[in-house]
Amino acid sequence: MPRLVVRRLLYAVVVLWLVSTLTFVILHVSPVPVERVLGGPLATAETFAQIRRNLGLDRPILVQYWRFLARLPRGDLGDSYVNGSPVTALIGDRLPTTLCLVSGAAVLWFAGGLVTGVACAARPRSVRDRTVTVFVLAGLSTPPFVMALALLYLFTTGLGAAGVHVFEAGPPLQENFLRRMVLPWFALAFLMMAAYSRLTRASMLDVLSEDYVRTARAKGLPERRVVRRHALRAALTPVVTQLGIDLGGLIGSTIVTEKVFGLQGVGQLVYQSIAAGDTPVIIGVTLLVTFSVTVANLLVDIGYAFLDPRLRHA
Amino acid sequence: MTAHAGLEARKPPADAADRAAAEPVRSRSPSRLAWERFRRDRTAVASLAVLMLITAFAALAPLWAHLTGHPYAATFPRTGLDAGGQPRGPGAGFPLGADQLGRDVLVRAAYGARISLTAGIGAAALASAAGTLAGTLAGFAGGALDTLLARLMDMVLALPYLLVAIMLATTVRVSSSAASLAMTILVIAFFSFAAYGRTIRGQVLSLKQSQFIEAARALGASDARIMAGEILPNLAAPITVLTSLLIPSSIVSEATLSFLGVGVRPPMPSWGSMLGEGGDAFRTAWWLLAVPGSLLLATTLAFNLLGDGVRNALDPRGERAAGGR
Numbered sequence: 001m002p003r004l005v006v007r008r009l010l011y012a013v014v015v016l017w018l019v020s021t022l023t024f025v026i027l028h029v030s031p032v033p034v035e036r037v038l039g040g041p042l043a044t045a046e047t048f049a050q051i052r053r054n055l056g057l058d059r060p061i062l063v064q065y066w067r068f069l070a071r072l073p074r075g076d077l078g079d080s081y082v083n084g085s086p087v088t089a090l091i092g093d094r095l096p097t098t099l100c101l102v103s104g105a106a107v108l109w110f111a112g113g114l115v116t117g118v119a120c121a122a123r124p125r126s127v128r129d130r131t132v133t134v135f136v137l138a139g140l141s142t143p144p145f146v147m148a149l150a151l152l153y154l155f156t157t158g159l160g161a162a163g164v165h166v167f168e169a170g171p172p173l174q175e176n177f178l179r180r181m182v183l184p185w186f187a188l189a190f191l192m193m194a195a196y197s198r199l200t201r202a203s204m205l206d207v208l209s210e211d212y213v214r215t216a217r218a219k220g221l222p223e224r225r226v227v228r229r230h231a232l233r234a235a236l237t238p239v240v241t242q243l244g245i246d247l248g249g250l251i252g253s254t255i256v257t258e259k260v261f262g263l264q265g266v267g268q269l270v271y272q273s274i275a276a277g278d279t280p281v282i283i284g285v286t287l288l289v290t291f292s293v294t295v296a297n298l299l300v301d302i303g304y305a306f307l308d309p310r311l312r313h314a
Numbered sequence: 315m316t317a318h319a320g321l322e323a324r325k326p327p328a329d330a331a332d333r334a335a336a337e338p339v340r341s342r343s344p345s346r347l348a349w350e351r352f353r354r355d356r357t358a359v360a361s362l363a364v365l366m367l368i369t370a371f372a373a374l375a376p377l378w379a380h381l382t383g384h385p386y387a388a389t390f391p392r393t394g395l396d397a398g399g400q401p402r403g404p405g406a407g408f409p410l411g412a413d414q415l416g417r418d419v420l421v422r423a424a425y426g427a428r429i430s431l432t433a434g435i436g437a438a439a440l441a442s443a444a445g446t447l448a449g450t451l452a453g454f455a456g457g458a459l460d461t462l463l464a465r466l467m468d469m470v471l472a473l474p475y476l477l478v479a480i481m482l483a484t485t486v487r488v489s490s491s492a493a494s495l496a497m498t499i500l501v502i503a504f505f506s507f508a509a510y511g512r513t514i515r516g517q518v519l520s521l522k523q524s525q526f527i528e529a530a531r532a533l534g535a536s537d538a539r540i541m542a543g544e545i546l547p548n549l550a551a552p553i554t555v556l557t558s559l560l561i562p563s564s565i566v567s568e569a570t571l572s573f574l575g576v577g578v579r580p581p582m583p584s585w586g587s588m589l590g591e592g593g594d595a596f597r598t599a600w601w602l603l604a605v606p607g608s609l610l611l612a613t614t615l616a617f618n619l620l621g622d623g624v625r626n627a628l629d630p631r632g633e634r635a636a637g638g639r
Binding site: 015018019022023026027029137138140141142143144145146149150152153156157249253255256259270271274275282285286289290293294 | 469472473474475476477478480481482484485562566569570573574586589596597598600603607610611614615618619
């Protein structure tokens with residue numbers, strides 16, 4: 001068990017190094033000219049050169065790379081080119097919004113997917129199952145940004161004044177939290193809910209054909225109890241695994257939801273930074289996302305080992 | 315198909331014996347059997363019909379432009395916008411309305427369909443070719459090559475997809491709409507080939523153990539021959555299924571990148587950029603949201619249903635993953 005953790009952590013360090021190097025290379029081979037963004041339309045060539053000198057961009061790329069690497073172990077991601085604040089502080093400001101968005105949506109989609117998935121698996125091919133299937137396919141086929149735009153339209157123009165009670169744009173963490181977050185949560189959760197419903201249903205159907213489920217039925221347990229107590233636990237394993245993987249990666253894909261609903265989270269931060277050529281911020285967010293994916297994967301693996309004793313010695 | 319028909323497909327109908335006696339016995343190849351199963355699947359056939367309609371809509375894009383007299387990139391501020399500068403809704407001059415610059419939404423949607431279909435099919439085909447090659451080589455060769463390819467695929471899977479895609483699309487300079495489309499296809503394919511390759515590698519690893527491979531080896535077949543003649547044909551089913559599912563997800567990826575302004579560049583319209591360029595205009599002009607949005611949804615839904623149908627036809631034992639019908 002400790003060996004697994006150590007090996008995975010070492011692997012994580014290698015992945016983080018590779019990802020940061022790759023990002024560094026992409027951004028330096030063909031950078032957005034940050035001096036033009038900062039200097040404005042009236043700046044002269046001299047100003048451009050001065051800006052580049054101030055940011056250390058006139059040094060050879062290997063020197064820049066070394067400086068970047070040397071700072072990393074201290075948790076220092078450098079300063080933003082655009083406003084000079086430390087990247088960690090910038091990300092820290094934006095992270096709560098994104099975490100609220102992701103965790104609220106995750107609760108929604110996990111609960112929704114689980115309930116519908118179990119309900120369908122309990123009665124395969126019933127009217128209920130088919131109705132849910134239609135929604136699942138629609139959910140899986142709706143691009144998240146189309147869902148977000150449609151919800152926004154419905155609750156702003158479509159419902160007129162009544163919609164204002166449901167959605168209001170603005171910073172969510174200060175006031176009217178629910179009114180600002182409910183629509184983004186639904187927009188983000190819709191596709192995932194469909195995927196989780198599908199996954200739960202398949203996993204549940206697998207488990208329901210196991211021998212021990214037949215035993216439970218044979219000894220006369222009510223079907224409800226068989227489904228909820230005996231089958232559900234075993235069926236949850238792959239679903240929880242998927243949740244771990246998705247939660248880690250989701251911070252990167254909230255870009256679209258944040259953009260449509262005007263939420264100032266990490267997604268918006270990195271989207272704006274890419275346009276402005278603010279390399280340190282871009283690398284910082286990329287590292288954060290990769291790190292959370294790796295940690296989520298590790299937690300899932302450890303969780304697996306606890307659930308399934310056979311994996312502990314593997 | 316109903317549950318009843320599903321049962322029938324497994325058991326021969328009662329009069330099968332009579333018919334067999336009357337008709338001469340004819341052999342049916344696996345692909346013929348699959349085609350017959352597919353034809354009976356009404357949902358899949360309907361999806362195919364919808365996709366053909368969309369393809370025709372896309373192919374005839376110049377005709378729509380000719381009939382309306384509105385080239386896709388031309389703006390018509392006088393006829394397309396009202397006195398207040400707001401886009402006109404669907405009507406005589408503009409069948410599906412005009413956008414905020416006074417361009418024809420119908421014509422742009424038709425050209426956008428070309429982009430979506432090209433990007434979806436192009437990226438899926440590219441990812442499928444690369445994934446099959448990498449997966450087969452890794453699974454078959456084993457050793458150092460396997461480790462290298464498997465690690466490479468793991469790396470790609472560990473990258474934050476949308477972030478790196480936006481980065482690549484922003485930093486690589488493109489000169490034209492066509493170049494930006496090619497770039498978008500490459501980016502999407504790069505990020506989908508890894509998961510694809512991993513699945514293929516798994517399939518190859520299990521195929522490698524089977525007896526017919528051993529038999530071929532005993533007969534003195536070379537590695538290349540076994541790969542091309544024994545392994546590849548057995549991968550046909552997973553390749554078809556995986557590729558059919560990659561198409562809708564690639565279409566969504568292209569639309570998302572274009573929506574964010576880093577996919578297909580103007581003047582060429584894409585459904586994603588049509589949704590993105592309008593900004594908030596769709597709040598007063600519903601057709602700016604409804605037309606590209608519903609086309610996008612219809613296309614991905616049809617491809618997903620078609621993919622399900624293909625999977626069922628190729629593997630009659632496996633239950634349709636979404637269940638039900």
